[in-house]
Amino acid sequence: MTPAPLPTRRPSPAAAPLLEVSDLKAYYQMRFFGVTREVRAVDDVTFAVRRNEIYGLAGESSSGKTTLIKTIARAIRPPLNVVGGSVTFDFQDGRRDVYAMTPAQVDAIRWSRLSYVSQGSMNVLNPVRRIRSSFVDFAARHIGGTRQAFFAAVAAHLRRLSLDPKVLDAYPHELSGGMRQRLTIALATICRPEFVIADEPTTALDVIVQKGVLAMLREIQQEIGSSILFVTHDMAVHANLTDRLGIMYAGRLVEEGPTTEIFRRPFHPYTANLISSLPRIGDDVRRSGLPGAPPNLADPPSGCRFHPRCPLAVPRCREAVPPLEELEPGHRVACHVAKARATGAALS
């Protein structure tokens, strides 16, 4: 069985990051009939995505990763509110604080600088009109020019991605799920955005189709040089696609580093279990999951949110929130025990 090969890519760490998220907090704040609930979906998240890199966000359901990227794309509405922190993009035409812009400004950068690929392709493609009209709706105002010139550009883009331009004349329901998803990605990248957010784009697809879609994403990334923030719970996809990887648990970032490092030597016990519990074809090792369940974000555990399920937990874990700190160059971890082991310091 051959492993899936990848082209080499060189992200440039020296240049300023394209996306900077600082101390971001986004909570659901709800009141009905006297009952107040605050769900801390994203709680104090700080990370950066460099230019020309694919950054993966891993985590399970209720880890907050979907809320996080929606917040980054400024696609949230009350009762979900940003309570603190900032999201800043450094596009070629200047730095932009996403929450300081007017809605008109946000609309202007959508699709041309920042685009979004979601899990359901049918959320994007209008089911009662042909594919070409979706392209017109989304991209025509950014690309401009005559209709003919526009469609020539679209056809060229599709051909570059190994898609037959004839699909433009089809209706979405006439195409397979994989084909629709590929078209959604082509649509999201036709304006050559600098930043692409992909929210579980391959999760609903079969493995064979998934392989094609991932290959296409890599192609595009190579060609346009954009950065991709790729969210999925599937660690195998991260292993085969991303340059750097951030692991989210219960609304917080618990580990971050180069993908190869994370898989080779995960520091955080949650990450370690996530990787080791993956069953693999060809080996006989008994794998097991974690006891317990992800916490309720309306009432999360004190201190480190993972401590109720953690095999390495010590009393300190319940009392103090572990800060996300760099234990190796480029490799950050939020865990008291991991830090103590790495630095050799005693655990109080």
Add this chain to the structure above:
Amino acid sequence: MTTLLEVRQVGKTFRSGGLFGRHVVRAVDGVDFALASERPEVFTIIGESGSGKSTLARMILNSTSPDGGSILFRGRDLATIRSRRDRLAFMAEVQPVFQNPFEAFNPLKRVDRYLFMGARRFCGARTRDEVEARADAALRKVGLSLAEVRGRFPHEMSGGQLQRVAIARALVPEPALVVADEPVSMIDASLRMTIVNMFRTLRDAFGVSIIYITHDLATAYTISDRLIIMEKGRVVESGPARAVLDAPSHPYSIRLLQAVLPVGNAWRDERPAEPRPQPAA
């Protein structure tokens, strides 16, 4: 050898396109296999979407009937099950587990209801103590207990727990066969293996045969005894699980295995560049 389940050349066709039925889809075509009753096993059906695996599952559960061929459970053709009593007797032996644990429970009601319902209906339990004892026994088989689950609503529990309760519900009548249709695909990765391992326990400790339907080859590799691979309604390959997955012979099986993303190989710098992909179909 007595057979538990015999699927004989089963086929199912769907017609679409109005009165004249222009479009005909053979969802299942000529599927044939059998499960023995002496030796419980985990029998896996692997297929992608459109392969017909869910339709096959529905036929085995007697929710829909085959157009061609027949399905026999303990020697009795499912098509002869008509009366409510016969139907209940069949359900007591063959139970399903579905894909979506969140949808499997009525969000406005407590989760223990279905367990109690099953205990009353299938086990003939009458008094409250009997009913609760049965429910508790089933829950313990999946590593939970009635004390933990009693009175809880679905939204208070995680996907993994809900799915375990769903499996317990299926175990209440002590069935001989459990048909699990993508039981872990909507469960978080950290909880997935707990449930997959539980299927193994069900087979070994409680003698339940399991038909495990999935598209995830990795979990199939871990617990299956035998498996079949379906493509567009037909079985393209079958045999002992490890043998098939380690050395597939059919081109579709080979493509399927090649598409599985390897996890151990995160060291990507050492690999050569991928050749340009072929134009998509």
Add this chain to the structure above:
Amino acid sequence: MRILAILRDLLRYNIEFAAGLVLVGLVAVMALLSFASPYPALDVYVVPPDVPPSWDYFLGTTSRGQDVFWQLTVAIRNTLTFGLVVAALSRIIALVVGLVAGYKGGWVDRVLMSINDTFVVIPLFPILVLFYFIMRDAMSWAMLALITAALGWAYDARLIRAMAMSLRTREFTRQAYFSGASTGRILVQEHLPFVLPIVFSTTMNNINWSIGIEVTLSVLGFTDINTPTIGGMIYWANQHTALVAGVWWWIAFPVALVVMLFVGLFLLAISMNEYIDPRSRLARMGGGA
């Protein structure tokens, strides 16, 4: 105890509910007072006629020598009873038809919906008037209630059927089926909680509608006008050309009271609806965030 807690919550946080409760409460009090009426309801010329509202006669008296206030209490009681009975009967029919058609599908659904659509299309008033002309004096209130109920279920049955159809495809329905539940159990225990909010708001609607029918029919004289009802009072007022004669209180107070009832029921319906909607219930219980 839960009901009290629910009422308390609603009263505290929802002004529409409070207002609705007050209005409907007043009307209900009026209806209950009818049992204390010093004059038999059907008697005429028991008090001096055409007396304007005063301390002796709180709301004035009619041209037929009846005390408007006490007449009104009986009238609103009868009208309200009629409305409630029709609403209850038609809800039951709508629920049964809607749930069964939605759940069973196939030919059962088709047959039921054909019957349903027939009833939707029937022009209401002409039929009611026709019945009156055919039956004349044999048209008792019970008969009228039955006929109105039979004409009032069709619209809502379709709504309920739509909900039942979507509930049928949900996974927990299959789960209940495989736990051995019979069709009846599934419909009542699993589906009804989802369907009830719709049923509730349509009930309020239906009460308003049936009272409207009663009033209209009575004003036109097509019912047993000897039994005092709101519409009956207006009928007699018209017969005695009350507005021309200046006896405005005979018409104004019945109208005011029935409008209070309509508005009160409406407010109750919209406020309770938000409360019992499954999504908002779930959100309050803690799920669905």
